[in-house]
Amino acid sequence: MLAGHRITDTHTLFVRNIQDLEEGLTLAPLPVEGWEIELAGLIKPSRLVVHAEELLEMEQVEYEMVLQCSGNGRSQYRDIPGIPWNQGGVGNVRFRGVPLSAVLEKHNVTIDSQVKFVTAEGRDLPTGRELPDMEHSLPVGDVLERSILALELNGEALPGIHGGPVRLVTPGFFGTMQLKWLSRLRFETSESTCFYHATEYRVPLSPVKAGERFRFTLENSRPTWDIRLMSYILDPEQGATLGTGEVTVSGVAYNDGKARLESVLVSFDEGRSWQSAEFETPESPFAWYQWTTRTTLEPGVHQIWSRALDYLGRSQPLDGSVYWNPNGYEWTGVYKTEVTVS
Structure with a gap:
């Protein structure tokens, strides 16, 4: 429901209440x-x-x-x-x-x-x-x-x-x-x-x-004050089955607004190589960046990874569990999704 929408509709926005009125x-x-x-x-x-x-x-x-x-x-x-x-x-x-x-x-x-x-x-x-x-x-x-x-x-x-x-x-x-x-x-x-x-x-x-x-x-x-640097792949979705040929991959990335994003990198070979995605910087430093890139995938099962970097030198770790904490907060690891090309 997040894919394709710059602004998240109020009726689909997540709700989390510790206590209720x-x-x-x-x-x-x-x-x-x-x-x-x-x-x-x-x-x-x-x-x-x-x-x-x-x-x-x-x-x-x-x-x-x-x-x-x-x-x-x-x-x-x-x-x-x-x-x-x-x-x-x-x-x-x-x-x-x-x-x-x-x-x-x-x-x-x-x-x-x-x-x-x-x-x-x-x-x-x-x-x-x-x-x-x-x-x-x-x-x-x-x-x-x-x-x-x-x-x-x-x-x-x-x-x-x-x-x-x-x-x-x-x-x-x-x-x-x-x-x-x-x-x-x-x-x-x-x-x-x-x-x-x-x-x-x-x-x-x-x-x-x-x-x-x-x-x-x-x-x-x-x-848990400042939002951590993060990127997501929104399209294709996890587990999607795609046809052969050119594939468009898109998603969003963001941070706490203290620095602009420098790049969003996408890997189709489990991090051995990366290609830069295209994105436009939003007017608000606190908004998310929408990004997109294209590639051609051969038949088979593929993992697609995304990783954001900003001008403060911050980047998503390949293994987000390095920040393990007892409450399970602030996950910021490289985003990974798996698709099948047939």
Whole structure:
């Protein structure tokens, strides 16, 4: 469903909720009226309530961006618990909303110089007594530079299932950091100690062996903030049967938006040789690049690989399992698909 579409249709976009807002389990928008977002912490004034209706009257910006679950590709790792995501937890969408920096300026909010993080809370509730409510901390610099209070998705009012009526969106970050049903922002000197931020959505700072036990702390791990460099082959699909002759191979590639992609390479001989694909750089650094290349394949079974490189020198490893981690996050290995030519 991702092939051939620059923008992923809202009705086919993946949904991943750790916790639910009962009235938000719908593709219909939730009413903006009466929705409030509290700002608190090391700011002056120390507490501010923003009414969502006022956001509708402010100037808005739009980001075309990749929205990806940090567990996308988890099934490529071995011995990992959790939802066995393959490669479908990703899409390219357009979010529109009001920059948080503009809201702060409008209300003359000043931020203490000691603040390092902004912790976002949603209105959702814990799904069980044993787990806390979900919240995430983001670096204050990134938040002030590009976070928006999103009101629209793909040109329409933000659906409840995707975090409406207001969602904190920070392009370049994984989906879990795009907090749904935004109700509160705390300006703080340290990261949240919430289970979901301090333990669950983290990866170790140093490599660990596959299957090794690891006890997460704020000191020995980092949050799943920045999207990793990745490419996908969308056409032909895995397991496709093709006729002999020229074959067109196409897909998408993207990163965290910190540097342009330098190239997308495609191999038809399991990495022994590579050819460059053609692509156009999107206007938004946070959007995915659509690429295509052509070759002629003889009858038989073939593996097709794709690999992206960017101008920071980053590339997809041939074996993504070198980044094995106990939560199965941030898969970034070379994409491989198998087809049959008859």
